[in-house]
Amino acid sequence: MSSVATYIDELRTSLTSRHIAIDTIRDIVREVDSESSSYEEATSSFGTPGEYAKSFPEGKKPKGSAAFLAAAVILAVLWVLIQLITRDKNSEGLANFAMTWLPAWGLIALGITIDFSRFLARVRKSR
Numbered sequence: 544m545s546s547v548a549t550y551i552d553e554l555r556t557s558l559t560s561r562h563i564a565i566d567t568i569r570d571i572v573r574e575v576d577s578e579s580s581s582y583e584e585a586t587s588s589f590g591t592p593g594e595y596a597k598s599f600p601e602g603k604k605p606k607g608s609a610a611f612l613a614a615a616v617i618l619a620v621l622w623v624l625i626q627l628i629t630r631d632k633n634s635e636g637l638a639n640f641a642m643t644w645l646p647a648w649g650l651i652a653l654g655i656t657i658d659f660s661r662f663l664a665r666v667r668k669s670r
Contacts, residue, residue, distance in 0.1 A: 545583075546581065547575070547576060547579050549582055550579070550582045551572050551575060553593075554595060554596060556592075556666055557593050557597075558571060559662070559669060560662075561599065561602065562603060563602045564602060565668050575589060609658055610658075611653075611657040614654065615650040615651050615653055615654025616651060616654065619650040622646055622647050622650065623643060623647050630642070630643065
């Protein structure tokens, strides 16, 4: 038996991913919290968190919501192209591979991390 807090956390995440305003999320969460005492009761009253979130119109996607990831992918592709064009054709091995691909994957991982942390910050603001 899960608690209503689990339902509310899942609902908050679903609503945030639909770009619903933070004040609206707080109002929805208060309503669910006041009318339900368990996960099962909330599910029977409102549906699953994902279904209930879909019943609200999707908000405007914030500008730059994936800007860091897009910039990281572009920089990674440019890095790989520059490395492939300028690398020493005679050198082979792990060092050449690492110099070409590790910074690119690092940039992409950094972009994903930054965008995900921005999403989590929005979820925390809705509390």
